[in-house]
Amino acid sequence: MYTQHINDIHIEVTDRCNAECPVCPRSDGGGQEMPFVKNQELGLAYFKLIGRDFLSHIKHWNFCGVKGDPASAQELFEILDYILDCNPDAEIDIRTNGGARNTKFWTKVGNRFKDKNCQVVWSVDGWEETNHIYRRNVKWSKLFANLSAYISTGATSKWEFNKFAHNMKDLDTIKAFCRRNNIFLDVREPFGFSVVSHKTGGMVDSTDNTEQHGMDRKLNPLVSKIKTIPVYKKKDETISILDYTIKPHGTSEDKILDDHDPTAEYDINDWKPGVYDREDFKQYKGTEQTIDCKATNTSQEIYIDSSGIIYPCCYIAGKHQMGDEQLNPYIEKYKDQLIVTEDHSIYDILALDYFTKVMPDGMNGDLDDEIGYCITCVQHCGK
Ligand SMILES: C[S@@+](CC[C@H](N)C(=O)[O-])C[C@H]1O[C@@H](n2cnc3c(N)ncnc32)[C@H](O)[C@@H]1O
Ligand code: SF4
Numbered sequence: 001m002y003t004q005h006i007n008d009i010h011i012e013v014t015d016r017c018n019a020e021c022p023v024c025p026r027s028d029g030g031g032q033e034m035p036f037v038k039n040q041e042l043g044l045a046y047f048k049l050i051g052r053d054f055l056s057h058i059k060h061w062n063f064c065g066v067k068g069d070p071a072s073a074q075e076l077f078e079i080l081d082y083i084l085d086c087n088p089d090a091e092i093d094i095r096t097n098g099g100a101r102n103t104k105f106w107t108k109v110g111n112r113f114k115d116k117n118c119q120v121v122w123s124v125d126g127w128e129e130t131n132h133i134y135r136r137n138v139k140w141s142k143l144f145a146n147l148s149a150y151i152s153t154g155a156t157s158k159w160e161f162n163k164f165a166h167n168m169k170d171l172d173t174i175k176a177f178c179r180r181n182n183i184f185l186d187v188r189e190p191f192g193f194s195v196v197s198h199k200t201g202g203m204v205d206s207t208d209n210t211e212q213h214g215m216d217r218k219l220n221p222l223v224s225k226i227k228t229i230p231v232y233k234k235k236d237e238t239i240s241i242l243d244y245t246i247k248p249h250g251t252s253e254d255k256i257l258d259d260h261d262p263t264a265e266y267d268i269n270d271w272k273p274g275v276y277d278r279e280d281f282k283q284y285k286g287t288e289q290t291i292d293c294k295a296t297n298t299s300q301e302i303y304i305d306s307s308g309i310i311y312p313c314c315y316i317a318g319k320h321q322m323g324d325e326q327l328n329p330y331i332e333k334y335k336d337q338l339i340v341t342e343d344h345s346i347y348d349i350l351a352l353d354y355f356t357k358v359m360p361d362g363m364n365g366d367l368d369d370e371i372g373y374c375i376t377c378v379q380h381c382g383k
């Protein structure tokens with residue numbers, strides 16, 4: 001699927017995290033940790049296996065991931081030093097909730113980054129009284145001390161702010177803070193709100209739009225409501241119960257559906273892998289879908305997860321771990337070959353049929369199944 005050397009890497013250097021954000025795949029709505037979270041991480045040794053030759057071509061790194069916070073990685077500095085040694089001009093973004101580690105750690109990050117094309121992207125969804133409502137478990141005093149320590153080194157920052165009903169009142173304060181400290185502020189619509197449609201009085205159609213930009217949707221005033229995001233807490237070792245709910249911003253009360261059952265108990269052992277009902281997607285077969293692959297349209301990007309598996313992108317990685325019924329049979333066939341070892345280089349991996357045939361077939365509708373297209377490719381990159 002790639003036409004040039006890989007130049008962009010999105011990496012989940014660890015799947016550990018100090019926070020419990022309700023829409024993050026690492027937990028069941030902020031409650032119990034999902035079974036596919038292993039609290040694992042990549043060490044410097046893995047980057048050395050990938051090798052200096054490959055890494056010297058990497059122009060941009062996104063230290064982010066699907067289910068972890070890069071600040072929790074034990075060998076982060078060794079890794080940063082190595083990849084900057086391989087390419088001193090590499091751009092690096094580290095995305096973090098900012099609440100892990102201490103001021104000494106963040107000063108050290110700032111000192112590494114200040115004269116380079118590198119920045120920390122702070123995922124902070126509010127101010128002192130509101131950030132923890134979505135960024136659960138992040139202590140404001142710690143985050144603010146960390147952020148201030150990093151800023152005082154003169155290194156570059158970006159602030160990503162997700163809009164919710166509860167945090168819009170903080171936006172002016174955050175704008176002023178960012179202006180004072182020369183921080184680029186990106187105000188975004190969050191994932192996680194779903195639209196529920198009513199027909200003839202009853203609720204018959206619930207569409208989970210967890211990855212659709214929330215409030216930009218045009219709501220039909222007669223039939224649709226936006227469902228609140230439920231936030232769960234742990235009741236015991238395996239059970240989660242409802243703690244509170246989060247409302248969308250800019251939506252009147254009559255357009256909000258806040259009906260999560262406060263008495264329901266969810267046992268994480270009942271979780272079964274699975275994402276799609278394949279029946280729903282047979283309609284793709286033989287149709288003309290236009291896919292604009294985000295991993296190859298502007299750069300040549302791969303995703304590396306915290307087990308070391310090389311994927312084309314974070315969407316495929318996320319769906320794989322959730323138990324994607326369509327993709328997993330293909331990925332499982334290659335699974336042991338998707339990790340770099342002494343005898344199996346990253347170039348060997350990128351030459352596998354998985355990258356040169358299965359994924360292109362999935363984007364062109366030529367997969368040898370009853371759907372033809374890769375459902376994830378159509379859903380995330382279909383036009
Ligand atoms: C799983 S996080 C990993 C990186 C880091 N732990 C963090 O939160 O920034 C990946 C990205 O998802 C974003 N994110 C988390 N919840 C979100 C939501 N409800 N809507 C949009 N983005 C969200 C985070 O801000 C981050 O940019
Ligand atoms: S901080 Fe990032 S990784 Fe951690 S729970 Fe929140 S979204 Fe997930």
Ligand code: SF4
Pocket residue numbers: 291292293294295296312313314315316359363374376377378380381
């Ligand atoms: S989902 Fe498919 S089309 Fe989209 S970036 Fe990933 S591989 Fe490319």
